[in-house]
Amino acid sequence: MANPLIAIVGRPNVGKSTFFNKVAGRKISITEDRPGVTRDRLYADGEWRGKSFTIVDTGGIEMRSEDTMWREIKKQAEVAIETAQVILFFVDGREGLTTSDYDVADMLRRSKKPVILVVNKIDEYSEDKIFEFYSLGLGEPYPVSSEHSTGIGDVLDEAVSWFEKGALTEDDSLKIAVVGKPNAGKSSLVNKLLGFERSIVTNIAGTTRDAIDTKFAYNGKNYTIIDTAGIRKKSKVEDDVEYYSVMRAFDAVRRADVCLLVVDSTEGLTEQDTKIIGYVHEQGKPSLIVMNKWDLIEKDTNTINKFEDKLKEDLKFMDYFKSVYISAKTGQRTEKIMTLIDEVYAHSVLRIATGVFNDLISDTVRRNEPPSYNGRRLKVYYSSQVSVAPPTFVLKVNSADLMHFSYERFLENVIRKNFDFSGTPIKILVRENGEQ
Numbered sequence: 526m527a528n529p530l531i532a533i534v535g536r537p538n539v540g541k542s543t544f545f546n547k548v549a550g551r552k553i554s555i556t557e558d559r560p561g562v563t564r565d566r567l568y569a570d571g572e573w574r575g576k577s578f579t580i581v582d583t584g585g586i587e588m589r590s591e592d593t594m595w596r597e598i599k600k601q602a603e604v605a606i607e608t609a610q611v612i613l614f615f616v617d618g619r620e621g622l623t624t625s626d627y628d629v630a631d632m633l634r635r636s637k638k639p640v641i642l643v644v645n646k647i648d649e650y651s652e653d654k655i656f657e658f659y660s661l662g663l664g665e666p667y668p669v670s671s672e673h674s675t676g677i678g679d680v681l682d683e684a685v686s687w688f689e690k691g692a693l694t695e696d697d698s699l700k701i702a703v704v705g706k707p708n709a710g711k712s713s714l715v716n717k718l719l720g721f722e723r724s725i726v727t728n729i730a731g732t733t734r735d736a737i738d739t740k741f742a743y744n745g746k747n748y749t750i751i752d753t754a755g756i757r758k759k760s761k762v763e764d765d766v767e768y769y770s771v772m773r774a775f776d777a778v779r780r781a782d783v784c785l786l787v788v789d790s791t792e793g794l795t796e797q798d799t800k801i802i803g804y805v806h807e808q809g810k811p812s813l814i815v816m817n818k819w820d821l822i823e824k825d826t827n828t829i830n831k832f833e834d835k836l837k838e839d840l841k842f843m844d845y846f847k848s849v850y851i852s853a854k855t856g857q858r859t860e861k862i863m864t865l866i867d868e869v870y871a872h873s874v875l876r877i878a879t880g881v882f883n884d885l886i887s888d889t890v891r892r893n894e895p896p897s898y899n900g901r902r903l904k905v906y907y908s909s910q911v912s913v914a915p916p917t918f919v920l921k922v923n924s925a926d927l928m929h930f931s932y933e934r935f936l937e938n939v940i941r942k943n944f945d946f947s948g949t950p951i952k953i954l955v956r957e958n959g960e961q
Contacts, residue, residue: 584602
């Protein structure tokens with residue numbers, strides 16, 4: 526299941542990005558001592574006290590500004606707040622409270638989300654320095670110095686405690702994001718799977734503006750289907766509403782367990798379809814390519830094979846794909862989709878016993894030795910699966926530099942030949958012996 530999301534918000538120049546970079550463990554956000562540097566949301570996965578999460582950095586919020594840039598940044602932050610489970614509200618302990626802090630606090634109260642008040646830039650703790658922040662009405666302030674890495678652990682303790690307290694509603698449903706270009710038939714497919722008219726369906730592109738979650742049960746299992754706005758090329762995104770609908774669609778992919786990639790068969794796989802599918806692949810999500818409007822295709826006995834060959838050509842970067850040819854309008858083959866969703870998800874959480882996997886890799890390397898470079902040859906000492914969703918494998922080697930891309934690809938093909946990981950990406954991490 527998707528990690529809980531922790532959003533970092535606050536007015537400009539309170540040190541949000543410095544905190545984000547410390548938690549992420551690497552410099553991702555640009556940190557400068559001036560407002561407005563971070564405009565877009567940035568994500569990083571983290572873990573604290575055995576609890577995994579995703580943390581998102583947002584641009585500074587100026588609630589009262591009419592400037593176009595500040596309006597855009599505010600909307601970006603609002604999307605992060607909307608999709609977060611816990612919010613870290615940053616204020617500046619050196620500068621003290623401002624009108625903007627009160628404005629942001631009011632907005633966060635309306636979100637009804639758990640909010641942790643973080644008073645940053647406190648190099649030396651003094652009760653006098655944080656006392657005034659109680660007036661925000663958001664509970665106990667947490668003094669930190671992101672720059673000097675003090676107090677960060679206390680904030681993360683409190684953040685993950687919300688996961689443990691059960692303040693976040695446990696959702697055991699399998700989350701299915703339905704994504705694709707506008708007018709590919711996503712809402713029609715959602716309605717067919719749900720069995721009732723839930724989304725407005727027209728033949729005008731762009732009817733579905735936001736990602737809409739609907740829970741349902743099928744064969745005794747719980748699911749949440751997320752119907753998203755069509756994802757266009759950036760040059761085609763003409764207004765703010767559509768721009769943020771696209772952002773929510775990408776958020777839907779991030780929190781999904783399985784993605785349905787809906788393609789208009791009458792157009793074939795376009796460049797934009799490939800980019801959307803590539804994003805899902807990069808996020809490590811299992812997926813099903815749904816070739817819709819199949820009823821409109823003139824067919825002969827070889828038509829599906831021709832389409833499959835074209836998909837294999839266009840999707841060489843993810844040759845593990847699974848596809849299904851349907852008509853959401855007539856219901857043709859839509860009954861197969863739920864079974865295939867369960868199948869690709871099961872593949873994404875499949876675990877291989879360490880002994881079995883280690884033997885497979887050892888035997889493969891012995892039979893097919895990697896090429897040598899400058900008289901040195903790659904040696905694989907040990908291998909095991911370390912996580913799922915996506916299945917991730919670690920190979921302990923003598924030198925990571927000796928692992929050529931082509932040989933790594935060969936090993937991936939061997940893994941896929943021996944275990945059914947169709948429909949899901951897998952990751953191979955190469956670590957030098959002794960490296961974690």
